[in-house]
Amino acid sequence: MDRGRLEAFSDGVFAVAITLLALSLAVAGPGHGSLAHLLAHRWPAFVAYVISFFTVGIIWVNHHALLSNVVAVDRVLLFLNLVLLLFVVMIPFSTGTVADYLSPGGFDARVAVALYGAVLAGMSVGFASMFEWSLHGGHTKVQLPRDQWWAARRRFAAGGLVYLVIIGLAFASAPVAFALSGVVALYYVFERTPAIRAATDSDSDLSGY
Amino acid sequence: MDRGRLEAFSDGVFAVAITLLALSLAVAGPGHGSLAHLLAHRWPAFVAYVISFFTVGIIWVNHHALLSNVVAVDRVLLFLNLVLLLFVVMIPFSTGTVADYLSPGGFDARVAVALYGAVLAGMSVGFASMFEWSLHGGHTKVQLPRDQWWAARRRFAAGGLVYLVIIGLAFASAPVAFALSGVVALYYVFERTPAIRAATDSDSDLSGY
Amino acid sequence: MDRGRLEAFSDGVFAVAITLLALSLAVAGPGHGSLAHLLAHRWPAFVAYVISFFTVGIIWVNHHALLSNVVAVDRVLLFLNLVLLLFVVMIPFSTGTVADYLSPGGFDARVAVALYGAVLAGMSVGFASMFEWSLHGGHTKVQLPRDQWWAARRRFAAGGLVYLVIIGLAFASAPVAFALSGVVALYYVFERTPAIRAATDSDSDLSGY
């Protein structure tokens, strides 16, 4: 199976998911108080939108970097890719839930942020599985040297752990836990794992064609 | 007509349909009871989401395998492909209906699961028609040997029959019939028809370019 | 400007528009009467879905055939393509309006079907403009012979006229006018204009690469 259509399908899913994020910005419409008040009251929706937008954007960039290094697509990768997308597609839902429930506060806000963290944790497991697959069986153009495997796995584990921390922290303070997911997104904008960097750099050598 | 744009359009439809599945996860919002309760109460929506997600994912994989073996696209294939997509696009609707009506139970739950099975049966007829088209007139790169045609048709018929069983079973027990559609999805994740396998394998020989 | 990205963008719009058609199938949910009754009552939504699905599918096929014959994309074609898509994107809206208002009948049903016809008439003008553009200035690989220009224009005018008839007829009988739009879709599934056929055939010569 060729890589092209797997990328086209995944790009489509990422594109639709990132665009549906904005559905959670919609206000109730005339007859529900002043628009300025409605918009101000929905500030968590705007914050959630920006955090989720960059989170999905970063996964897309990393997904591209990983796939660009893949030689042959097999049934296992197709399945792992579906697992990743299963959680990506849930991000507009978890973002909308945070947008609706963060402001009222209380236990609902905590459940909403925990749900948000759980979806990102699932996504992180999906991506780590695809990365693990890429290490074995000559699946990639450029192999990550074997002595760097555990360092890379530790980084993926750390990333997944942060999302578990967000789930736990949500039950102490929903806003703090949610802010942490923003910090994670910001961190990943500027930082990549060495494995992803290796894949991207190997790819950039080919960028001239 | 070249295959590329048929694949691009179909990939787009599959990607949008699979992403819209998550719309049925949305909860009613603040003022309708505790979020934890709302989420727990909507467990059929989550089960339906996962089953439908992998069902659409598998159709996409098989659709790709079949098309990758096609030499020339004609008007008949375009029409059969539209028939397949007609049912694929209905899956978010039938999934949402099951998500809403399975939990209340009663006759409504049975109708919802029967509707779910009917959409999948329609999709299965659409795909079997595309497969039948691929057998004739030198439409494919790798021809399925003639002595395997009836074996392949029997497998497609069996697949379609399972969905008819789901429709009938729904009126005896909605949850059992719905669980069966999950078993079918799981089965297809691990198993492919020999015809699809042949197409995919012939394709994987070309995966190096 | 190269044709590839124009096709990719247009394919995306067609794919999203055709998938959003199914949104109009959604029923009101538990608490609004029996599901079987709700579904039966919404039969116009299912009829409208099928008619619009094949209508958009046919436009997509013809759009592909026309573009596959284009040598160079200019600013005028980009603009005409946007005009076509402006109406394609409105089809889920006009389909949803027919789905909601056909059954209650009365003047509302007539307005809904007239709106449905008006959107298709606009789309038909958009496509005829793209076709007219393709006749001039060496824009196409295979030129339609000059003596066939008026025959082709007459066919496009006839197509546009049918949609005007649907608008007018809607105010006499909404169901008859709507049924006529189904007949038109069915007609176009089996029949293409000679111009489109020429373009498709020239393209199929290249289908081997």
Next chain:
Amino acid sequence: MDRGRLEAFSDGVFAVAITLLALSLAVAGPGHGSLAHLLAHRWPAFVAYVISFFTVGIIWVNHHALLSNVVAVDRVLLFLNLVLLLFVVMIPFSTGTVADYLSPGGFDARVAVALYGAVLAGMSVGFASMFEWSLHGGHTKVQLPRDQWWAARRRFAAGGLVYLVIIGLAFASAPVAFALSGVVALYYVFERTPAIRAATDSDSDLSGY
């Protein structure tokens, strides 16, 4: 990183965003007065739809022209592209808000149009940043001569300024400010910046392949 997948993902986002614009056309459904009255009353939704459709269409054309001139995609461009898309994805939301609030008038209408202008101003900053990136470091196939840099920047600044004027003007007269955004869209349909023209022309030389 290769340009192809960046374009495919961006095209997907543009295509979904432009198609979601039509969601704001939907009327309330039977039981909310006559359909003809509902449609007539929602004229701002139709005007907003057309203006936003061509605005997104033009950004897409310019985005394509700029990217077609890019040699190598780096992390900075990926990030700036995400910033641009962050605002593009908000356009269906701001369009829907104008569609709902322009007609009732008053302070809400002013806030809605100011919001509409603010989203377009953000989008304009995103695009200007991508253009600025393209000037430096040999990122492009055809370099804009250095003596034209400030002329191009002045044009981008003028474009951004118009959107700031729309925000300010909205608080004097919402309809006039909104009409101005229509004039801007119309202007850009017929006019391009020299930088974009250079990029497009260099590209059209390659359009034969």
